[in-house]
Amino acid sequence: MNIKDKKVLVVGAGKSGISVSRFLLRKGAMVLLTDNREKDKLGGALDELLEAGMQAELGSYPDVRGDTFDMVVVSPGVPPSVPPLVSARQYGIPVLGELELAYRFASAPMVAITGTNGKTTTTTLVGEIFRMAGLRTLVGGNIGLPLVDVVEDYGPKDIIIAEVSSFQLETANHFKPRVAVVLNITPDHLDRHGSMEGYIEAKARIFARQGPEDFTVLNYDDPGTRALAGATSGKVIFFSRKHNLEEGVLVRGDMIAVRHKGIDTDIIPPREVAIPGVHNLENALAAVAAAFALGVRPEVLARILRSFPGVAHRLETVAQKDGVLFVNDSKGTNPDASIKALKAFDRPIVLLAGGRNKGSDFSEFARLIKQKVRVLVVLGECAGEVERAARAAGCNNVLKAPGFREAVLMAHASAKPGDVVLLSPACASWDMFNNFEERGDLFREIVLNL
Incomplete structure (x- = not known):
């Protein structure tokens, strides 16, 4: 993606917008950052970017017409109904988010994790698993570190573990992770997406461009998530703590097991999983599915599941x-x-x-x-x-x-x-x-x- 000398409008001056602006300036783009908040309501990082040649229009939004910008990059927290985004779509100007921008410049394979609940715990756990497996691992996205800050530091032999939200997925056009994980879907952000159908549609964009060489990990115990199996072109791997799956990651008696082509591979008894709660057992099953799909050995999975303490702000x-x-x-x-x-x-x-x-x-x-x-x-x-x-x-x-x-x-x-x-x-x-x-x-x- 060539963005040198392109005119780019960045909408939203929070953490994501600041990271995107810095990245675009490094790539030689002409950047205008806009936010409906005044400068005194924003952080000090703006000054550094203004000195580097970025322009800013704060307190109100600029007019967007067909010839004003080549591209618009929007922060996840900005709703799609704000005037510059509405105008950009009317004039056919590409609108993308930080996740999509980072993906366009990524060369490492990606495991992307979404769901209403459990994203941060599962993303952190999967990151620890791949680190223990010996891979140079980037953990970022909605979890706090914008991918665009460091995505180019990781190559084809490394791996990126990304927590992705429905807000980020709204503007994903080329995004195609090697492994897409959907943990669960329950009502959330309906004020933004308008309905459960709109929310599910946004979540499903995580696997929308996957092919048969990719993997889609889905929660069999959650009916809305299970139903997505028919919408993906990736290889579906179900996980379940309640059902005796013919294929997938399951709890079989007193053992977490991976069942593939009639063969069960034992991982660890559920009681030995360090993080508490049945919801965290589901997160552990999803992590096993994502890592096992990419060849992580059972003993590595067991070691991390026994020691992973969970994440801050979650129980x-x-x-x-x-x-x-x-x-x-x-x-x-x-x-x-x-x-x-x-x-x-x-x-x-x-x-x-x-x-x-x-x-x-x-x-x-x-x-x-x-x-x-x-x-x-x-x-x-x-x-x-x-x-x-x-x-x-x-x-x-x-x-x-x-x-x-x-x-x-x-x-x-x-x-x-x-x-x-x-x-x-x-x-x-x-x-x-x-x-x-x-x-x-x-x-x-x-x-x-x-």
């Missing part, structure tokens, strides 16, 4: 104080993720929930709250919505916090020895924080200072 133990366990699950940004977190504990829970709703229904979440939660502390933009759902399900021990710090202190005051204080908001963090990491970090800081 992360923060502290044990006076018999109370404090757990950070800030990455629980939708009801299904938080349902999985609640199911991971068999002791009374004091739950902190609420934030910005992404179009979710809280009724199923509320029914489990009634069963598992002793005290519910609601907070954030949709605190009232979560409270109403909980009370409708019969949960009456509900406290409403005016802010995040107060919520943690109220949960602490309500907890008894033997309880879990669990931050698993079932909502996005954007009403109070820039991201879920910031929310989880503050939870950790407050707990450690109690």
Whole structure:
């Protein structure tokens, strides 16, 4: 892809937009970065790019016509309805995202992982597996490191493990990973995609250009994900913790096994998988499928599954104080993720929930709250919505916090020895924080200072 001397509009001045602008400048493009926020609301990285020759239009968007730009690169958080993107599509100007741009310059094979929940844990786990297998491994994408920053440092003998979101996949046109993994699909981001059909369509773009030499790893236990098998041209590898698959990765009695052409290869007993919870067993099965497809040996898989501790902000133990366990699950940004977190504990829970709703229904979440939660502390933009759902399900021990710090202190005051204080908001963090990491970090800081 030749972008030297091309006029490129970059829409969105967050982490992704800054990385894209830096990359394009290195390639000799003429870059205009735009954001509807003013400069004082953005980070200091802009100054360095402006000195390097980038132009910026901040606080409003520029007019886009057929002759103004050769290409538009959009950040994942920018909705497709903003004026420059609408105009670009009308004039036939190519619109792509950072993931697609990075892919165009990648020479290493790629394992791409998506799903409503479990992406970060599985991506990190797969990365550890390939590192242990001796490959030079890049782990990035939606997990925090924009691929475009370092993608050219990796060659055909290396491997890239990428977490990819539905937002990133919306603008994927040539993207074709060697292995595409879809962990699960449950309602999320419906405010962006408009419907479950739109959300599933975005997720399915992960394998849309795969061929018979590629692999598509799908969760057999999730009906929506299983149904995607007929839409891919890649070799389908199912994983299941519930079914006795004819072919795929399964739990057979007391053993995780890979079944291929009638032969079972044992990996490890499920009880020896280090990360807790049945949802993490599913993540482990998906990781085994992705790595085994590319020839990683069973003993390497077993070694990593026994030692991998999980990731920050996902059922992360923060502290044990006076018999109370404090757990950070800030990455629980939708009801299904938080349902999985609640199911991971068999002791009374004091739950902190609420934030910005992404179009979710809280009724199923509320029914489990009634069963598992002793005290519910609601907070954030949709605190009232979560409270109403909980009370409708019969949960009456509900406290409403005016802010995040107060919520943690109220949960602490309500907890008894033997309880879990669990931050698993079932909502996005954007009403109070820039991201879920910031929310989880503050939870950790407050707990450690109690």
